[in-house]
Amino acid sequence: MREILLNELNWEVKGYWPWVPLKGTSMELGQELMGVTDWMPATVPGGVHHDLYRQGWIANPYEDLNSLSCEWVENRWWVYRMTLKRPELKGSRVELVFLGLDYEAAVYADHILLGEHKGMFDPAVYDVTELLSVREKLEISVLLKQAPDEMGQIGKTSATFTQKSRFNYKWDFSTRLVNIGIWDDVLLRIHEDYSWGEMSITTDAEVEEDGSTQVAGCIEIQAAVSSTSGAEPARTLTANITCSDPGGNPLLVQTLPVCAGAMLKTALDIPEPELWYPNGYGAQPLYCLELKLLDEDGKELDTRVIRTGIRKLDYIRNVDSPDNALPYTVVINGRRIYMKGVNMTPLDHLYGNITVEQYQLMVRLMKAAHVNLVRVWGGGIIEKQVFYDLCDANGIMVWQEFIQSSSGIDNIPSKQPEFLELLHQSARSALKAKRNHVAMTIWSGGNELMSEPNKPSDLSDSNLAMLKELVEQYDPQRLFLPTSASGPVEYISETKGQGHDVHGHWKYMGNPHHYELYGSNDNLLHSEFGVDGLSSLKSLEKFLGAAHSQPVSMENSAVWRHHGEWWDTLSRDEEIFGSLTDLAQFSACSQWIQAEGIRFVLEANRRRKFRNSGSIVWQLNEPWPNVSCTNVVDYYGEPKMAYHWMKQAFRPLHVSLDYRSLLLTPGTGFQGDVYVHGWEGESCEADAEVLDSAGRSLHRQHFITQGDRDRAVCAGTLKFTVPELEDQLYFVRLSFMNREEEPQQNVYVFSTAREHLYAPALALTGGNLQVRQENRWLPAVTGELSLQACFMVANTGSEALLHVHAEEKGNRYWMEADEQFLTLFPGEARMVTVTCTPRQAGGFLAGKNHSISGDLPVIQFKSFLAVQGTSKPDGGQENRE
Template identity: 25%
Template sequence: MKLISNVLLLIILSGLVACSPQIKKQSATTIELNSGWQFSEADQNEWRTASVPGCVHTDLLNHELIEDPFYRLNEHNMQWIDKKDWEYKTTFTIDKSTYSKEQIALNFEGLDTYADVYLNDQLILKADNMFRGWEVDCKNVLNEGENTLRVYFHSPIKVGLDIYDNYPYVVQSSANDLAKIGQVPGEKWVSPHVRKAPYQFGWDWGPRLVTSGIWEPVTLKAWDNAQLVTIHTQQKVLNDSEAKLTSTFEIEATADETAQLAINIDGQQLANKKVHLKKGTHTYPIDFTIENPQRWWSNGLGEAHLYQLEGELSTSAGTESFEHTLGLRTIELVREDDEVGRSFYFKLNGQPVFMKGANYIPNDVFLDRVSPEKYEHIIKSAADCHFNMLRVWGGGIYEKEIFYDLCDKYGILVWQDFMFACNMYPGHPEFLESVKHEADYNVRRLRNHPSIALWCGNNEILAAWFGWGWKEDNEKTQPEGAKAMWQAYKDIFLDVLPSAVNEFDPDRQYWASSPQAGDTIRTNKIDGDEHDWRIWFQDVPFITYHDGAARFVSEYGFQSFPELKTVKKYALPEDYDINSEVMKSHQRSFIGNGAIKRYMDNYYRNPKDFESFLYVGLLLQAEGIRTGIEGHRINMPTTMGSLYWQLNDVWPVASWSSIDYYGNWKALQYFTRKAFAPIMAVPDTKTDDLLIYAVSDKFEDTPAQLNLEILDFEGKQLWSHSADVNIKANTSTIVFKEALKSLLKNINTSQVVLSTKLSVDNKLVYETTSYFKEAKDLILPKPNINTKVEKVAKGYQITVSTDKLAKNLYLSYDEAEGWFSDNYFDLLPGESKTIVFETKEDINNLQKQLLIRTIQDTY
């Protein structure tokens, strides 16, 4: 959603002069103040050009005053930056026409974090919260002509330390506040006290780089009579014939006046209304109806149809507009008693929908570096792999508008956390008041997006207090502090945040903490959502994901390092060892390398070198999470959600991500495209029986043909089965079962592969390969792989074929930026596969330079 600037409207309307007898007079002038900025370390008076939106780290980097913080161990040398105060300044000119307006306000959409704002050397604002915007009436200190604007940023660490040292108790934080790396005196946890992005203080996948700066745009708005602050559109009735809606205009007026309101949908006026404005800020509803409405559906279930809504306010001073997209749909979190316990699933447009997706974190530790193209790549990658939900995790940021616009466009529902994660928080009145403003601001900002499905109070705080020993530890060491922290929890997550949702977005539901069981304290498998970390922390087999899945799994994951071409961007060849200082610094999980190595020993042979280790590690992660996704889906409808940790990265690192920092798909991302397929057949080869589960997201039964083959690695068929099956709607059913003992009689299971194919109307819709032994126990042949490369519009078309099984065939070309349309796949003997290497670069003789690897090449 956005206010249409005066300049933009004049441009649009200028194009209509020939066909329109009148151009509407505009009541408001909006001026962007995002250029001409300079910055300096406070009191040093060494001014250099700055970027707004931006931050001090990227400004220092742009002037080559610091080295790349992500390269090798440079992060550790950057910790002085957050201990300093910094200043930003600019000048701007106000013409007579603008200055003559009745009201003029400065709007800062985001200040990070402790900022004193001076206009013409007068203090007009003291900001203390990164997560909200600030609007300041400023006409009384503004000059006609030239003006100076200066923002003084106090060190968030120094401010945090002052609060910490004077607070009556220590507010519990997690090990993710990397105060040691941050060189904080006494290694004190200041992050709970500071309302800025928690992940910047360090996490088990991220660096410690605590920023300051003007991280969102700055504008000046001048207006007469009245301004249209915002519009909130609520759906009252939705059926096949009509949608009845109400748009509530929030208007600030300088005096009582008569005004005209109008609603346009896709350029057609559907309603108008005369209203009597009252002085001050008030709301004015206007009802309208859309005939034969098209619903907004999540990815895979139908079109994510969007209408364009424009609301107009016309007064004697002119007309002002406010736009937002509109998606017509119903969304409900269903919590009902059933034979298992209590349900936890989302119903979209009256239909239960299994949620397929991941947890999402910011795309960079420096937020100004995330381009629109990067946002598009991440969200489109999710959509292309059949995701229908992303959880915006509570340790990052309330994302920028473009993120939600793209989720609206691609049909990705959003589980939206408030920005609280893995910490207890203070509960004094000033902190609670700041949180209230933060919550109000962001709920109001995001509520018109059809993609928003749920508001969630926090990440893992309830689980930490009652399950990680925090409650007991604090009751022993600081009993009054323990009592105060739990009261603060209740004040924030059971009062302030749900009150904001109830007041400003009453049509959506609120869930206090993730994970949580019912309305009580912790998770369990028969109720609520679960963070399932058994595999990572308890060394249990991947197949455990198939056992007793929870109602909704909102976190689970397994790590990998990125591929070599990414490692090359932050390390040197002498660092190519997971135990080198550089690689350990880019591995923030305290058990990370050990867990990867233990699981790798369980499933794969020991890789012969570092590059092979990276490749096998990527497969290990992909196989593990694929097993998890399939385990959740075959447990439909008991389990109705699978959101793995995590989709993306904030820097190049070993992490749980499926897309690395540079946007490269890991093996896991390719595997999700198959594991989240709308219709699939899941073989289970790890029990006494061979079981084939048919899983469908569709709302109708689907007749299909199931074809099974057991082949040896040379391509000889040892067994086959074909049958017509009925794939039941929106659930999982077993469509084949046979005892493995009889099925595999006289078959060497170390040398065979199970091919499973599913066809609908004789068209192949799903295929997969499975094994009866782990990869380390397979006797794999050396395949002869042939390639044929052709130049095509998007890059290069590559056809690969093999005479013998090529397990987890991997293609790479590190000398050009690009993307392979498929990778890490099994290629059966005698079969060929055509993929595309999408790149804008011209490559001489790609066929000879293309690197191809299979599992057999790693030992």
């Protein structure tokens, strides 16, 4: 079988009123019924919204309130067309394949109906062999009916009737912007008389109990051989299987007879294999399998190439887990894996326009933040194939939900016959397509499905029992969880013994309640929680008009409400900082509280490793530019402060402080336990230092303890007396002392200000940031087009500089830095490595890109509320207050 991509042909699209394309001419007048639009160039894969925008039919829906004026698009019928020429390649059967039609389609060739299709996640495949045998070319047209009237976040799950992404219809992090179009690849498949059919690749490895010795590995292959021409059913063919090692060197070859219409089953024994591990636990070597199907004369009929990793996968219950709990701890190659996870929504409302480079950015950000698991959320989409390939290559375990989600009014899984048929179809398609990925780790029936309020649905629900049976049939090695959350209760609470896999909360819970709730919780798995925070000023200015550039409550601004209604943080942040009248100031304060809130939850959960099996932050990204949201990376690919503090909390080696309030009382004693995370074997030395805003060291303690890779170790208790001063900030800085590389530091900010806790931070004006670019921009290891430079940042002033970070001034590059949002005390300096990758985004984000050649990055350094330095492209540096 050979495949020819048809994406780049001259596709066009035209809009019509419903039913008009089927009628064509007026019954009364006999004249042609014209469309809503003219024929216009179309992007495939893509969606009609961006095509309309390029032709001036709609304004940019991501700006201000513009999306409200685009809701007519989902209510029209759309016809795509292109001319398909007969391919030069010959075969016994030619199939026209649409990997993603969104949503209800009829496909025609020269006005002959090839078939109808409903659903987003299973391919639409049509035999065009006979038509192409008698015609040099075909006009292929795809009629897409108006989008179904599905529910957004608020509705009744029991009434769900489609397998269309529901976040499109309005969610707390999105608007109503319902995609319609051809959202994945279109291709021709040219078959010989016989070809490979379904394939299932599983791997296993024998590992010593201590995980230290790799003994043997096995790659098991099941592959169907199908007749594509209706030819003789009993011909004996040859399967030639070559396995190459991760370096590309042929390792072993198998040659086996296989009968047409039969299933090939074989196993490849790999001595002393290189094992695949999640990010942070080891490398991700991938073996290459080439499966050739040959006829009696040695002619190649079909070839498939699959890359896979070898690992042993198990699941166990948590330490001290209740007997009725599910096995939430993943074990790979005999080693328990602590989940450091993120929840991922679709990258864009118009997911057909997402580029490979956007997926690469998201996976790169995950890996850099020490993330080892991503939950692909059930209210979104089953992602394109490239995403799962990237997860394989980067050690990001995948928790894939089937397309179901809660609805607020009721959350009961739908039992409607039409829905169950579509769910069965899309789930089976997903299982067959994703099971060969070594990163696939968990399947889940959907998001927040509940049989009654606060009670997660279980396998007594026939919908979820059906999905369980499908997983057992098509991917029996993976764990199936009925829903997320799962267990006795849905939401986190103070009640002990009830929290298995829990969700919540999604707000900073206030001081001290945030710390009391999360610091003493006993949940087994925290698979969804978050804290909201504003986007950066740089991003806000891209979608908010000048009239909306002042801090305001969502209640008082339709535009702000449209971009983040649920996530209004103004009152929260003014309670903590005092009056906020400047947008840059508001953004900086809001991001700080988001980062503080998320870090504490991550560290509190991690202190209970493996009683708690992991944390999965809600959410990594957003598909729509929000003023405020629970994401840690915004729509434009800009990591927020919370991303970097999450990255800190997920570090393999980490030291944390357990506290229950940010408020200190002058003249009283403070006590907080210091924990060491991830230290193996040898004696570990940690240092805790208490400083004031001028950088004076007020107290210092040294801790020595023995490390343990599989649990957090309490190294001792930090104790100090708070000075008799009101309205002061105090800093606790933790660091490892016996490491050769630059010490990792973790800084906590406390205050004695009772009225506005962090108001003293707004009064810090004595810091002075000096920035020097140490080298010219050079190609980075991360990619051919990426550039990298090092910057020395120093505080030459008299007070602490908070949250020192770099920002790329233009829109030409995605910028990543190894360290961000640092606290620099007077006289201190740190080296920061900055990597810039040309933005190559699709759809409406493409308008924010610039050419990938030309100007070098321009980096600006900031501290809390202030801009201090801007790099020059030639490697020089300006400095300014």
